[in-house]
Amino acid sequence: MAHADQKYIEALLQNNHLLISEIYSRFAPKVVSFVCKNNGSEPEARDLIQEVLLIIYDQAKTKNLQLTCPFDAYFFLICKRKWYSILQKKYRNRVTEEPVTGFIAESVEEQVEETALFEEKNKLFETVFEKLGNACKELLKLTFSISSMEEVAKKMGVSYGYARKKKSLCIAQLTKWVRESSAYNQLKNH
């Protein structure tokens, strides 16, 4: 069964402004103080928080994320890991991640790991999408923002059959690149 804090995940899914404000007031202070104590600034903490909340949303939306641990621990650990990886890039590997001190429940660890893998896979998808030519990019953008394929075809001035075929080929190209990528084997089961 989902944890009571699933309500914060639902808040992101429903774009519930009031509860999202509550996420900030309850959970942001810890992240801000962590980032500021670790070579970061307040604006960087702000971007980090926004990015992490969006990843959680993406996972909830596309993978039906069910929280089995407190949101506080889950959210903070993701922010912390992500901040270390940002620092590592910034200072070219001169930062070593501080060993996680204190007790972290297994359920939190597992859930954070799952989100990390989800993010990796999303990044891979994002990278292959960027590799596409403009024609494919535009077509995919249109087909996924307009629900009717007939309308897409009309907008592009092509036949319905052509648009449908072209869409499937563009996605096929993406799956080919995904399968050929070095990260694929590690990520394919997630």
Next chain:
Amino acid sequence: MEEKNALLFEDYLQKKLSEDERIAFEKKLKEDAVLNEAFLNYKQLSIFLKNKFSKERAALQKTLSQTGEDYFSSQKQKVFRLKPWHYSIAASVLLLFGVFLYMQNNRFSYNDYAFSQTITLVERSNDMKVYKNAETAFNTKNYKEAIRYFNQILKIEPTNFEILFYKGIALVETDSFTAAELVFTKLQETNSIYKNKALFYLGLSKLKQKDYKGGKAILSTIPASAAEYKKAQEILKKID
């Protein structure tokens, strides 16, 4: 491999296969692991793209950046209040500038608090032009024109609170106070991030009409947790 089956995958996901074709395809998926893997990748990429380009995701992104901005600006004010030496610095500055300037500073002027930011409206893929027109008109202070565009948008999206809020601002700027107050009152009944902002500009609208009593009553109801709290308190001191 990928290309050969792409159209079949697409038609299956779009539920365009006949009953027989569907059953045959599902059977093949169970028997052929390679095909199954290719299909799962195709499906996952489709889900990824659908989410990437969804309006809901764009709207959430906007809420997050607005809520983050509000949260961090209200934090800054708290930090400022916590440092006592700032008061002595402020006091010395005031002494240097003299009593006259102090009095000047302390007089309420609508223009000091009127909405002065430029706005950026998210472009919707369906009808981008009207959003761009509204944005340009508002930012160049052509408020009457902006209101016309806002009305067009609200016809399509009656619950776009952001547009409603900017319409309220534009109405105050054109002295259409009754209409503005209706808009702000409506916004307060929502749970949107514009709730307290609407309260603030409703108060300001009263003050612009020199209704100091009404303005005071409204501004004093802004909660201490709101980003507008500090500005409201500042005004309350000035009009007291």
